[in-house]
Amino acid sequence: MRMKPKQDGGSTRGILHATAAMSKFKLNRFEPCDRLRPFIEHYWIVRYHLPQGESYTQRVLTYPNIHMAFEHDEDGRRALIYGVPKRPFVRVLRGEGRVLGVKFRAGGFHPFWRDELARLTGRTMPATDLFGPVAAEWMNAVLDAGDAEAMALKAETFLLDHVPEPDEQAGLAARIVEQVMRNRSIVRVEQLREETGLSIRQLQRLFQRYVGVTPKWVIRRFRLQEAAERIERDGAVSLTDLALQLGYFDQAHFIKDFKAVLGQPPAAYRQEAISR
16 A cells, blocks of 8 residues: 655645755655544654754644654654644754654544543653553554655554544534634634634634634634744745734734744744844
8 A cells, every 4th residue: 555645745834944954854744544534634754864963953833733753763762642732842853863743633633532632732641641552562663664655654554443433523623723724814713703603612612622722822823833934935024014914913913922932023033044
């Protein structure tokens, strides 16, 4: 069986300073099979080999998704489940390593977890806590598989033995998150209420149980991902115009949000991108 590369596999949205990053590691993505598509967005594989004594710090402005990752680096091997991080995800790369990640759809992890996703937000737990001791065998099979496609295939083979029953509400959560990501005109929760026909309280409950973060968090995260990407691609973009296009009432609120999440104002981020 062959794995299908993800159609937008070249997308780097969320990978901060992506141009510099792509010179430090190789990234591949593969689509799940039809049976797993309701639960999984894609498999991703990162491989790197840095010269001795060199390190590289990568930050990722994460999506509202749960990830399961099988990792092999100089510290050994791990099989971990990552809840949605409260802050940008930071990883320091050293030496040689590889990671196979399973990116669950927003809402797609709930049928495996069967509990509120908000309980996982900001947390990391061993995959054995959910799947039992077999997760360690699965980890070794994936990491020893060979190339990126073989690693993804091993991961999918295991998941096909653990397919849960679909959850209608999980599917609804996934569609709403996708809508927010695709429709850049959605910049406030009130707009999402009008688009979905759900009350703000219903949206909050749905997201707490199936996504792990609030609707406001999701809206802001997608807009800030877009802001970082556009600043990197066009160093001359007007920050005032960008703030308005992303739904901010003024540049000051945009700068405040950007700095709160990325740790620096957009002007400094732009300067850093230019200097890399």
